[in-house]
Amino acid sequence: MSQSKVPALDHALRILGLLASVRGPLPASAIAQQLELPRSTVYQLLATLAEHGYVMHLPEERRWGLGLATVELSSAYARQEPISRLGRPLVRQLVDRLGFSGHLALLHGQNVVYVVEERAPGAPSMITDIDVRLPAHSTASGRAVLSAMPKAQVRALFPNSSAFAVGIASSADPMLSTDRAQPVAIDRYSRLRQVLDDTAARGYALEQAAVSPGLASISVPVLDHRGWPVAAMTATFPHPATEEDTYPAIAREVSRAAETLSSRLYNRGPREH
Structure with a gap:
């Protein structure tokens, strides 16, 4: 796989792709593990995606799912x-x-x-x-x-x-x-x-x-x-x-x-x- 010239965008799209491929929301730790990304990076990207409505945080479940923007x-x-x-x-x-x-x-x-x-x-x-x-x-x-x-x-x-x-x-x-x-x-x-x-x-x-x-x-x-x-x-x-x-x-x-x-x-x- 060729190296992305915009790593942050590549990681964000991979997060969305993962959330779109599963039946329900995932913990941030599971996202980081499945995509082999640092947890800190995943949390930062999830926060940004949430600001724009592409993901939503379910605090009681400590999970993240797709947002209304998607x-x-x-x-x-x-x-x-x-x-x-x-x-x-x-x-x-x-x-x-x-x-x-x-x-x-x-x-x-x-x-x-x-x-x-x-x-x-x-x-x-x-x-x-x-x-x-x-x-x-x-x-x-x-x-x-x-x-x-x-x-x-x-x-x-x-x-x-x-x-x-x-x-x-x-x-x-x-x-x-x-x-x-x-x-x-x-x-x-x-x-x-x-x-x-x-x-x-x-x-x-x-x-x-x-x-x-x-x-x-x-x-x-x-x-x-x-x-x-x-x-x-x-x-x-x-x-x-x-x-x-x-x-x-x-x-x-x-x-x-x-x-x-x-x-x-x-x-x-x-x-x-």
Whole structure:
């Protein structure tokens, strides 16, 4: 390997690369050991990266993870073409197969931003139009991506109740309540965690009428070559007109589209089911 002419930059990029390759935050000592760098150098670089938002410090855990600035870079890269260009025909094919509307969204901080939207013939208009941003915890797309992220990373994104102050229909979710007529608002991390754990166990994210009355959505994360969620593929359909026993079949079609996009973006093989 050739010697870098800008060692500090090289070391900083290697730190970001390492944090991007693992499933969760790391202690500074582990970063120094894996990269064979002096601890003092690693601490200095982490502090500088944190000032610019590229890493975040989790003081209770004494660990460091990727910051929101890296998420923004990832989203900016995706918005500039690859995901939307490769995803658009797959969303269109999904709509043709299911007869429901579909879209592709990216996580951007605590929000999701929609980069592809295809409406099924005769379907009502949706608020999930291109470049629209919605609170991630309120949407199937956001829940799909968050459910595939390490818990520590999700907790860092939603550190307190103020992170849930902006939502849709109070982020109400009937899945949290034994009485579907009285849905519970996702207004704290514990409730979001319950939704995300249920999503992971189910294998797909579900949102029923929290975004748009009369519509429900099923979403599956698009994973990169490391298994990190970079986007969400979603189908939106009439609710409660669509029978719930058809949800697994809908989810399989959405998952098929998500896996195809993942494969095209990252040369990633099919997931085990």
